[in-house]
Amino acid sequence: MATYEKNVSTQVRDSIVLIVDDHSLICDVLLAALCLEKGFHAESVSSVDAAFNRIGEAGRFDIILLDYEVPGMDGLNGMRRLISANEGSVALFSGVANWTVVEQAIRAGACGYIPKTLPLRTLKHALRIIAEGELYLPGEFMYRTPNAEAADIGLKPREMRVLGFLCEGMPNKEIGKNIGVEETIVKMDVKSICRKLSVRNRTQAVISAMKRGVF
Numbered sequence: 001m002a003t004y005e006k007n008v009s010t011q012v013r014d015s016i017v018l019i020v021d022d023h024s025l026i027c028d029v030l031l032a033a034l035c036l037e038k039g040f041h042a043e044s045v046s047s048v049d050a051a052f053n054r055i056g057e058a059g060r061f062d063i064i065l066l067d068y069e070v071p072g073m074d075g076l077n078g079m080r081r082l083i084s085a086n087e088g089s090v091a092l093f094s095g096v097a098n099w100t101v102v103e104q105a106i107r108a109g110a111c112g113y114i115p116k117t118l119p120l121r122t123l124k125h126a127l128r129i130i131a132e133g134e135l136y137l138p139g140e141f142m143y144r145t146p147n148a149e150a151a152d153i154g155l156k157p158r159e160m161r162v163l164g165f166l167c168e169g170m171p172n173k174e175i176g177k178n179i180g181v182e183e184t185i186v187k188m189d190v191k192s193i194c195r196k197l198s199v200r201n202r203t204q205a206v207i208s209a210m211k212r213g214v215f
Contacts, residue, residue: 013039014039014040014041015039015040015041015062015063015127015128015131016041016042016058016060016061016062016063016088017034017040017041017042017043017061017062017063017064017065017127018042018043018044018045018051018054018055018058018061018063018064018065019031019042019043019044019045019065019093020044020045020046020047020048020050020051020064020065020066020067020070020082020093021044021046021065021067021070021093022046022047022067022070022071023067024046026116027044027046029120030042030044030065030123031043031044033120033123033124034124034127037124039128039131040124040127046070046071047070047071047072048066048070048071048072048073048074048078048081048082049071049072051064051066051082052081052082052085055082055085055086056085059087060086060087060088061086061088062088062089062131063088063089063090063091063111063127063130063131064082064086064088064089064090064091065091065093065114065127066078066079066082066090066091066092066093067093067094068092068093068094068096068097068101069094069096076101076104076105076108079092079105079108079110080108080109083108083109083110089111089112089130089131089133090109090110090111091110091111091112091113091114091126091130091136092105092110092112092113092114093113093114093116094113094115094116095115095116095117097113097115102137103210106135106137106207106210107207107210107211111130111134111135111136112126112129112130112135112136112137112169113136113137113138114126114127114136114138115138118138126169129169130169133203134169134202134203135167135169135203135206135207136168136169137167137168137169137206138168139164139168153196153197153212154196155193155196158179158181158189159189159192159193159196161179162175162179162186162189162190162193163193163205163206163209165178165179166190166193166202166205166206167206167209167210172186172187172190173186190202190205193205197209
């Protein structure tokens with residue numbers, strides 16, 4: 001198990017991240033990057049079994065970043081095992097996962113998908129989104145051709161754009177900047193989206209959109 005720790009005086013409400021990956025170079029790069037990033041403490045293990053044991057020792061991790069091809073994964077069964085054991089979030093971390101795998105992972109309880117091709121800056125942004133309890137997906141996984149059911153969910157064009165940005169984990173203020181409206185308007189759109197999708201919050205709206213094949 002590898003671990004990087006910062007000075008105790010800087011550890012204020014850090015998000016504790018467990019990287020589960022058997023590629024030592026990737027782990028070393030991520031550990032070093034998160035060590036320098038305010039708000040994170042990170043460590044790594046190289047298999048699902050090792051992660052399961054580490055959860056038993058540590059109690060919980062705020063975020064588990066789980067490689068899709070790590071030993072013990074067994075499809076998505078390893079992920080389901082860690083989701084059941086951990087009280088925090090589990091995100092799929094891969095360079096090979098396709099849309100079908102990502103969709104299955106989200107339905108099974110994963111809090112998002114982070115491609116290994118993401119720049120470090122974007123990856124750290126994704127981790128912050130997940131740490132705040134939101135779901136993260138890269139934009140290219142959201143903008144897909146809608147199916148017939150998706151076309152009949154009753155969302156207005158602007159609401160569809162807002163939903164797309166919600167799927168990326170973007171906060172209301174940033175969504176407003178992107179579509180050229182005030183944050184209050186975005187909040188109203190989010191409420192309308194949740195009502196039309198019969199869900200309670202933005203995270204459930206994203207999951208509902210995925211299940212319906214909206215993007």
